[in-house]
Amino acid sequence: MKTLKFLFALWKANLQAAMEFRAAFITQIIFMIVNNGVYFIFWVLYFDKFGNVRGWTVNDMMLLFGIAATAWGASAYFFGNFTTLGEIIANGRLDYYLSLPKPILLHVLASKSIGSGMGDILYGVASFAISGYFTWDGFLRFFLGVTAGVCIFISFLTIIQSLSFWIGNTVALSQVALSAVLTFSLYPSALFNTTTKFILLTILPAALVGNVPAEFVRSFSWTSLLQITAGAVVFLVFAMIIFRSGLRRYESGSAIQVEV
Amino acid sequence: MKSIFQFDNIMTSIEVTRLFKTFQTKRKSAGLAASARALFKPKYSTVEAVRGISFRMEEGELLGFIGPNGAGKSTTIKMLTGILHPSAGEANVLGFTPWKDRQKLAFHIGTVFGQRPQLWYHLPAIDTFMLFGKIYELDEAETQKRVDFLAEAFEIRDLLETPVRKLSLGQRMRCEVAASLLHRPKLLLLDEPSIGLDVVAKQHIRDAIRRMNQEEGVGVLLTSHDAGDLEALCKRVIIVNHGQIVYEDKVSNLKRKHLTSKLVEVRYAEEVPAGFHIDGVDVLKVGRYGVKLRFDTNKTAVDSVMSHLSEVGDLVDITISDPPLEDVIAKIYKEAAPA
Structure with a gap:
C-alpha cells in the first residue's frame, strides 16, 4: 500500500512536470497517435491487397498493435526511465535514488514519464476497441495482457541495461534490444517457424508482449494465461536479481545531475 | 527500532573503522591506435580513494570533514549513506550499517550533495517537498506543518512556488537543505553545500544549519573545501588528504596550534x-x-x-x-x- 502511494505520488509529480510545458506534452501525444496511425496504414493497404496472412486479418493486426502499443506506451509513460537506466548507471546518477528510503529500481524507473507514451496508450486502446474483438471480458484480458507486457518490456530492458554495472555504457546495446523486441512484437506469429517462436518467447520476449496476449484476448486459454503470467514474473524476478547484484558494483560519479 | 548507539557513555551517531574504498579505473594512452588496443586488451589501474579512515562522531555534533579535491571526502560520505559499498572496513551510522540497511537509515538521515540537486528542476520546490513527504511516509498535514516551519527557518516562503529552474543557486541551495530536513533527520550529511555560492548565500545557509543544530539537535557532518564553512559552523574538524585522515581536532585547537x-x-x-x-x-x-x-x-x-x-x-x-x-x-x- 505504501509503495502504491509512493508510485502515485511519483506519477503525479511527473504529470505536474509535464504540465509545466503543456503545449509540448499535448503535441507529443497527438504526434504519437498520428505516427502510429500512419504506420498502420501500411498494414491496412497490405491486407487490402492480400486478404489474410496464414489466417491473420487486418482485425487481428489491430488487436496485436493495440496490445503492443498500449504496453509500450504504459511502460514509457509510467516507467519512463526504462530506456535510460543504463545511462543513469554508467554516469553515476543513481546517488539521488540511493539516498532516499524507497525501493531503488522502482524509484528510478518511475521517476520519468515519456509524454508520447500517453499517445501510444490512447492509440492502443482505440485500436483494440475497433478491432472487432472488443468485449467486456475481453477488455479484462486485454488489461491483463498489457500489464504483463509492461512487466516484460521494463524487465527485459532492465536486464540489458543492468549490464552497465559490469561493462559500462550499454546505450547502443539497449537500443538494439529495444528495437528488436518492439519490431518483432508487431508481426503476426504465423510468419515465424518454431525456433524463431521459441526465441521470441524467451531470449527476445517479443511474443510475450504481442502475439501471446493477443491470442489470450481473442479467446481465453490456460496456456496463454500461464505463458504471459509466468513470462512476466520470471522476467521481473530476473531483472530484480541482476540489478540488485549489479548495485554492489555501483561506482557513483561526479557528473552534475538534475531531477526533472 | 535501533537509534543512536552508545560508546563509553557518549552518544555516538557515526562510528567508522578502517574504511577502504578502491576503484578500478581504465587507462588508455592518447590516440586511435591506443583506443583500438584498449578495445582488445584494456589496462586497469587501482585507485585507492579512501585508505583506512577511522573516526567517531557524537550525537548533535557539528563535524567538518575537509580536504582538497580528490581527497576522499565525497566517497566517504557516499559510503556513510549507503550509496557506495566499501572495499573493506566497517561503519555504523545511527545504529545501521549503511550499505546493508540503506532504506532504513535513509529515514533517519538527510543528505545534500552540492552538485546533485534533489529538487525537481521544472517543478516549484513545494511540489518536491510534498513528494518527499510521501517518500518519507509523512501525512499531508504533518508535511505542511513542517514545510511552514522550514520555510520560516530558511527564509524560503516566497521561493516555494517558483519553478526551481528559475531560482538563483543560493536560493536553490536553501531549498535543497530545507528539503533534506523535512523528515526531521537526526543526522545531516552535507557534501559541499556551499559550492559556487556567493558570500551572502553562504551566510544564509550557514545560519540556517546552525539554527537547526541548536533547535533540533541535528548532527551535521559537512564536507567542504571552503575553510569558511568550517570556521562558521564546525566545532571539530577532520582533515583528509589522499584518502587518509591527516588531522583531527577541535577547530579552536586547530587555530591555537596552527594560527601562531x-x-x-x-x-x-x-x-x-x-x-x-x-x-x-x-x-x-x-x-x-x-x-x-x-x-x-x-x-x-x-x-x-x-x-x-x-x-x-x-x-x-x-x-x-x-x-x-x-x-x-x-x-x-x-x-x-x-x-
Missing part, C-alpha cells in the same frame, strides 16, 4: 624612520606613514613587538589579524603529502 603567526598593520602620525626594524619580526612592507609586519607568537612575544611599535612614534591605527585559515589548512595538506 600574526599579521600587524600599523599607521603612524609621523613618517616611519628609515631602516625600520624589529628583532624576530618580518617586515613585509614599509610605507611613508605605515608598516606591515608578520611574526610568530611562539618565537617573539606580542608585548615586545607592541612596545617596539609604540616607541617608533605616535600610533594612529593598528590592526592585528590571523592569516586565513585556508593557508593553515593548505600547510597541513603539504605537511601530510607523501614524499
Whole structure:
C-alpha cells in the first residue's frame, strides 16, 4: 500500500512536470497517435491487397498493435526511465535514488514519464476497441495482457541495461534490444517457424508482449494465461536479481545531475 | 527500532573503522591506435580513494570533514549513506550499517550533495517537498506543518512556488537543505553545500544549519573545501588528504596550534624612520606613514613587538589579524603529502 502511494505520488509529480510545458506534452501525444496511425496504414493497404496472412486479418493486426502499443506506451509513460537506466548507471546518477528510503529500481524507473507514451496508450486502446474483438471480458484480458507486457518490456530492458554495472555504457546495446523486441512484437506469429517462436518467447520476449496476449484476448486459454503470467514474473524476478547484484558494483560519479 | 548507539557513555551517531574504498579505473594512452588496443586488451589501474579512515562522531555534533579535491571526502560520505559499498572496513551510522540497511537509515538521515540537486528542476520546490513527504511516509498535514516551519527557518516562503529552474543557486541551495530536513533527520550529511555560492548565500545557509543544530539537535557532518564553512559552523574538524585522515581536532585547537603567526598593520602620525626594524619580526612592507609586519607568537612575544611599535612614534591605527585559515589548512595538506 505504501509503495502504491509512493508510485502515485511519483506519477503525479511527473504529470505536474509535464504540465509545466503543456503545449509540448499535448503535441507529443497527438504526434504519437498520428505516427502510429500512419504506420498502420501500411498494414491496412497490405491486407487490402492480400486478404489474410496464414489466417491473420487486418482485425487481428489491430488487436496485436493495440496490445503492443498500449504496453509500450504504459511502460514509457509510467516507467519512463526504462530506456535510460543504463545511462543513469554508467554516469553515476543513481546517488539521488540511493539516498532516499524507497525501493531503488522502482524509484528510478518511475521517476520519468515519456509524454508520447500517453499517445501510444490512447492509440492502443482505440485500436483494440475497433478491432472487432472488443468485449467486456475481453477488455479484462486485454488489461491483463498489457500489464504483463509492461512487466516484460521494463524487465527485459532492465536486464540489458543492468549490464552497465559490469561493462559500462550499454546505450547502443539497449537500443538494439529495444528495437528488436518492439519490431518483432508487431508481426503476426504465423510468419515465424518454431525456433524463431521459441526465441521470441524467451531470449527476445517479443511474443510475450504481442502475439501471446493477443491470442489470450481473442479467446481465453490456460496456456496463454500461464505463458504471459509466468513470462512476466520470471522476467521481473530476473531483472530484480541482476540489478540488485549489479548495485554492489555501483561506482557513483561526479557528473552534475538534475531531477526533472 | 535501533537509534543512536552508545560508546563509553557518549552518544555516538557515526562510528567508522578502517574504511577502504578502491576503484578500478581504465587507462588508455592518447590516440586511435591506443583506443583500438584498449578495445582488445584494456589496462586497469587501482585507485585507492579512501585508505583506512577511522573516526567517531557524537550525537548533535557539528563535524567538518575537509580536504582538497580528490581527497576522499565525497566517497566517504557516499559510503556513510549507503550509496557506495566499501572495499573493506566497517561503519555504523545511527545504529545501521549503511550499505546493508540503506532504506532504513535513509529515514533517519538527510543528505545534500552540492552538485546533485534533489529538487525537481521544472517543478516549484513545494511540489518536491510534498513528494518527499510521501517518500518519507509523512501525512499531508504533518508535511505542511513542517514545510511552514522550514520555510520560516530558511527564509524560503516566497521561493516555494517558483519553478526551481528559475531560482538563483543560493536560493536553490536553501531549498535543497530545507528539503533534506523535512523528515526531521537526526543526522545531516552535507557534501559541499556551499559550492559556487556567493558570500551572502553562504551566510544564509550557514545560519540556517546552525539554527537547526541548536533547535533540533541535528548532527551535521559537512564536507567542504571552503575553510569558511568550517570556521562558521564546525566545532571539530577532520582533515583528509589522499584518502587518509591527516588531522583531527577541535577547530579552536586547530587555530591555537596552527594560527601562531600574526599579521600587524600599523599607521603612524609621523613618517616611519628609515631602516625600520624589529628583532624576530618580518617586515613585509614599509610605507611613508605605515608598516606591515608578520611574526610568530611562539618565537617573539606580542608585548615586545607592541612596545617596539609604540616607541617608533605616535600610533594612529593598528590592526592585528590571523592569516586565513585556508593557508593553515593548505600547510597541513603539504605537511601530510607523501614524499
